Amino acid sequence: MxxxxxxxxxxxxxxxxxxxxxxxxxxxxxxxxxxxxxxxxxxxxxxxxxxxxxxxxxxxxxxxxxxxxxxxxxxxxxxxxxxxxxxxLQIIPNVRETLDLLADHPRCVASNGPEHKIRTALDSTGLRPYFEDRLFSAYTLNAWKPEPFLFLHAARSMGYEPEQCVVIDDAAVGVTAGLRAGMRVIHINRFGESTPRGAIRMTDMAQLPGIIARLDQLEAVAAK
Missing domain, CATH: 1.10.150 (DNA polymerase; domain 1)
Structure with a gap:
């Protein structure tokens, strides 16, 4: 499996x-x-x-x-x-429920923001336990999206190859970085923007478990 x-x-x-x-x-x-x-x-x-x-x-x-x-x-x-x-600060709708449903998947945060800002965001909303210290900041690495290095570094640190990773990002710079990194990319498109070619579009975080389940199935078939 x-x-x-x-x-x-x-x-x-x-x-x-x-x-x-x-x-x-x-x-x-x-x-x-x-x-x-x-x-x-x-x-x-x-x-x-x-x-x-x-x-x-x-x-x-x-x-x-x-x-x-x-x-x-x-x-x-x-x-x-x-x-x-x-x-x-408020949580994006359906994030907590989605993270609960995806509890069997390894996960981290990879952000263009400084690490103290990431920690403040997760601590003030109660989301920190979902990620603990698996936090990766562009400021720490001196490498910002849309360049792929932040995501590639996060994948290596988590022990995964790029093709085993899925990026979930709302901004064009993040979607571009994920595609450049050779990862699957899900664009959470809450503002009616154009989703770049090669990325999967969703409009609500509640859609994420279903999308990940389909990607898991594709991964399982490819591994056979």
């Missing part, structure tokens, strides 16, 4: 609904640093993208800002977001 597929979950927008909070905080902080920005702009254009890459693009459009101002904006953004996450 083939071993269960290893599940690599994104965090923001996949497990927890932190992206609207992040968009709101950035829409407050960045304009005061001289970079026009809105919550809608984050949700429509920059979801899942590394903060400094967003800043770099805004500076390209609107002009450079002083290094000290840029650094202070990031510090304020992260401290404000952490406090709001502790008070306001």
């Amino acid at each position: 083939s071993q269960p597929l290893c599940l690599l979950f994104d965090c923001d927008g996949t497990l927890v609904d932190s992206e609207p909070l992040l968009g709101q905080v950035m829409a407050d902080v960045l304009p005061r640093a001289g970079l026009p920005f809105s919550t809608d702009q984050y949700m429509e254009e920059f979801r899942g993208v590394r903060f400094m890459n967003i800043v770099a693009e805004l500076e390209r459009r609107h002009g450079s800002v002083d290094d000290d101002i840029r650094s202070a904006a990031e510090t304020e953004m992260r401290s404000t977001l952490a406090e709001r996450m502790k008070r306001e």
